[in-house]
Amino acid sequence: MTTPKLSTWFNTAVGDKPRIEVNLVGFTFAPHRHDTYTLALTTTGVQCFNYRGSLRYSLPGEVVVLHPDELHDGLAGTDAPFGYRAINIDPVDVQNILQGHHLPFLPNGVTGKPCLVDIAQRFLTEFQRPLEPLEYQDLIYDFAMALQKETTIHHKHTTANYQAIQMAREYIDDSLDNDITLDQLATITGYSKWQITRDFRSLFGTSPYRYLTLRRLEKAKSLMSQGIPIAQVAQDCFFSDQSHFTRQFKKSFGTTPNMWNKLNESPQR
Structure with a gap:
């Protein structure tokens, strides 16, 4: 993995919802999986990623929707920087609305559909204020309904308990x-x-084990943001050792804990 230049930065939105703004130059995310949906709005450059066996491209104004537990990476589609804003959406929140229907899946991973672009903009435009609880719930409902409408199995109920x-x-x-x-x-x-x-x-x-691992890793990111040493974070989050923690972190976020800290400490706009 290449070392990011100074113009590579992360920015976190105000509030407790996981919204980030990213500008990347000469940096590639390794293949990894989330246990959440990722809803991302490309803002500059060409966002490029491998997804379900194909290389995908997202241009400014287009939306990326990644399904939980799907392997993907992330890189610039040209020599120029690329940027995006993104939010991770817990499938539990979506399933609370669907009540047993299959999780909607957008096979291509990229769309310019006005309904999903509008929802992404409403999630991601105002970074200087937190999303209100009722506002967030409305957006989750709209996201679930819009994504369900775009899938071929959107009315199929599972047999799950x-x-x-x-x-x-x-x-x-x-x-x-x-x-x-x-x-x-x-x-x-x-x-x-x-x-x-x-x-x-x-x-x-995702599986119960992956769900457990990701919950521990989310706790780890919170502890790291407080300046707690990585070795201590690994122990506090119930990983067998720092090496185990680092491997799991990279599998889930595409970079190491050390690099994650550097990216979040890098100069921002």
């Missing part, structure tokens, strides 16, 4: 510092452990 999987997810959220097994989740929910695995993927787009 929605209540059992919600119970399993809530248990994981409350147990980040503990070892968790499928047998435990089966006991708690009264549901087959293999059905839990299948239905968790169907409803939330």
Whole structure:
């Protein structure tokens, strides 16, 4: 991975929602996966990424929608810098609206559809103020409905046990510092452990283990932003050692914890 130049920077929006603004020069994200949707509005240059076996391009004003747990990278499509604003949207929030329907999936990953461009702009235009709770909920609803409309299976209901999987997810959220097994989740929910695995993927787009790992990594990013040393963060977030933490971090965010810290400390506009 190349070392970013000074004009590479991250900027975080005001508020508790994960909204970022990024300008990249000579920097490439390694292949990685999120357990969230990524909704990104390209602002400058040509945003380029490999996604589902093809190279995709997004021009200024276009929107990128990445499905949870889909492998992707990120790089400039030309020699010029590229920039974007993005928000990570928890599929749990989307599933609370869909109530057991398949998570919508946009196969191409890039769109200029006015409805999705409008939603991205409403999410991402005002970085100097937090999104109000009701405003955010309205936007999540609009996002879920607009994305569902653009998919071929948007009216198909899963056979998943929605209540059992919600119970399993809530248990994981409350147990980040503990070892968790499928047998435990089966006991708690009264549901087959293999059905839990299948239905968790169907409803939330990832496996229970990946969901647990990402929750720990999100906690780690919060601790890192407070200046806590990486070795201590790894221990506090229940990773076996710093090497394990670094590997998992790069798989999920496309860069190492050290580089993540540097990017967030880099000069901004």
